[in-house]
């Protein structure tokens with residue numbers, strides 16, 4: 001809740017006029033508690049998780065030839081029932097684990113100092129904080145995910161996420177509840193170390209969801225804006241990790257490719273990509289939509 005009752009009081013405290021964004025924030029948040037503002041994360045989680053995979057679901061139901069060119073594992077077909085079951089199972093975990101965790105973790109959020117007041121962060125402050133968050137998340141997630149591929153971690157926990165050898169958007173958070181907590185820690189690390197404004201925190205949580213849903217979508221669209229992000233892994237990269245399945249010791253990173261490159265855990269993927277490209281070159285006169293499933297079958 002803002003410590004000002006009027007816009008004039010806020011401007012007097014800042015020693016300048018409020019920007020348009022600050023004016024909107026004042027009107028929206030002045031009478032709302034910090035706890036309520038923090039709870040927006042749970043609403044965004046449910047909302048974005050329900051909405052963002054819908055275009056991929058429609059693509060999966062239509063399976064037109066035009067869109068099918070971008071399907072990474074075209075031989076896999078998911079019915080509406082399959083996708084709804086995945087959605088239902090994830091919502092179950094959200095309601096029982098993620099939602100309560102977010103609601104009860106508010107004292108931690110207060111302790112680390114995520115602020116809700118004025119002034120709002122500048123675009124530059126938001127950019128560098130989000131950059132720190134994504135780099136910390138990517139590096140931590142790499143090691144946590146890799147450790148979940150040990151025999152015990154895989155059999156007891158991570159196996160659930162790998163039930164999808166050809167992932168779909170709704171399966172991004174489909175995982176054992178313990179994995180949701182373990183990998184969720186990586187997402188909280190950045191805001192814990194470099195606390196910012198709650199709007200930056202909201203944005204970070206939404207970005208994480210967008211990234212995870214695209215990465216698990218099962219489609220590799222060349223026009224995706226994420227193609228312009230340097231060292232970005234994307235859907236084709238993570239799809240390989242699911243395709244190889246439980247034996248997978250490749251492509252552990254959640255966002256970028258450099259950790260797998262540095263620690264040598266992308267060798268299988270790079271080899272397969274090379275073979276894939278050569279096969280595609282050879283088949284130019286014949287089959288024009290060769291997939292990694294075809295290579296596995298050969």
Ligand SMILES: [Zn+2]
Pocket residue numbers: 145149158162241
């Ligand atoms: Zn894995």
Ligand SMILES: [Zn+2]
Pocket residue numbers: 161167216238242
């Ligand atoms: Zn995955």
